[in-house]
């Protein structure tokens with residue numbers, strides 16, 4: 001479990017996880033699977049089912065889940081990384097590894113906007129995006145997949161600029177509105193160019209987050225037409241309810257709820273999405289690091305908040321942090337099915353929770369205790385140093 005875990009070990013790997021008490025699939029269509037065993041070969045899920053029906057021979061690692069709960073690794077749809085484990089926003093180090101201890105195995109950059117001296121000229125914007133993509137591809141803190149290289153659009157960019165960045169490996173657009181482009185027509189044109197070259201986009205919704213950023217209202221959000229409505233609950237200042245409703249009803253894009261946002265507005269958006277029978281659009285982020293800090297348990301806290309106060313069954317609330325995000329962001333993780341990345345969190349109800357099992361404890365507003373994280377079929381952490389202690393924990397029983 002070195003700090004900068006290798007992308008893949010030498011030679012083939014076969015991970016067998018057995019004796020799983022409950023498998024949450026990440027897929028809202030079928031959130032609970034009838035299975036107790038998962039096999040992953042070379043970092044990809046290859047079999048899911050009952051132990052008696054599955055070939056588990058030849059394992060290089062065997063995990064006994066000890067009757068605990070397995071979900072896909074959690075995805076944070078909204079982070080602001082800068083350089084490895086360092087964040088200049090709060091001058092902390094080690095924040096990504098801390099998130100891993102909160103069950104987050106994949107993060108998506110909404111822009112490397114906290115970079116001291118961030119360039120705003122177009123050559124500089126492109127260079128920084130390519131640099132960030134390369135740097136986080138080369139180095140995965142704790143094994144976490146940090147999808148970085150998310151340029152923030154500036155006036156004067158041309159279609160050729162998006163083509164050039166995409167061909168260099170940039171596949172994300174950071175929050176529209178954090179640069180000089182804050183108007184609908186320009187944003188719409190550039191977002192469409194980005195999409196044409198395969199880049200997935202997001203926008204800063206709501207009031208300014210820190211001095212220097214600005215207001216983005218419902219009209220601009222709808223006109224820009226990004227793939228994700230970034231922090232529709234504000235970051236932290238939310239739009240009025242009427243504008244949130246306009247956005248939810250006016251498009252089919254992802255509705256991102258963040259920990260660094262307005263909690264009441266998050267619950268309002270959740271209720272609208274449920275009324276519209278479109279809970280599959282709800283995805284989660286932290287928007288960390290930010291002015292309100294670094295929250296290693298931010299995604300788990302959102303799951304618990306939305307499940308308890310928003311009255312969503314916990315098995316569906318976990319889909320907001322896994323399968324929904326994977327679909328909206330076109331990732332190969334987030335759902336327990338063959339062919340997907342073998343990224344898992346194994347957890348149990350926290351010790352002394354009033355809930356009788358994990359799902360009930362989350363619905364009562366408690367956080368789960370994380371017992372193990374696995375990325376690409378490799379065990380990355382065991383009992384979390386950050387969550388409340390899990391009642392039962394999995395163990396590695398063989399190699």
Ligand SMILES: [Zn+2]
Pocket residue numbers: 175203204205209230231235
């Ligand atoms: Zn923002």
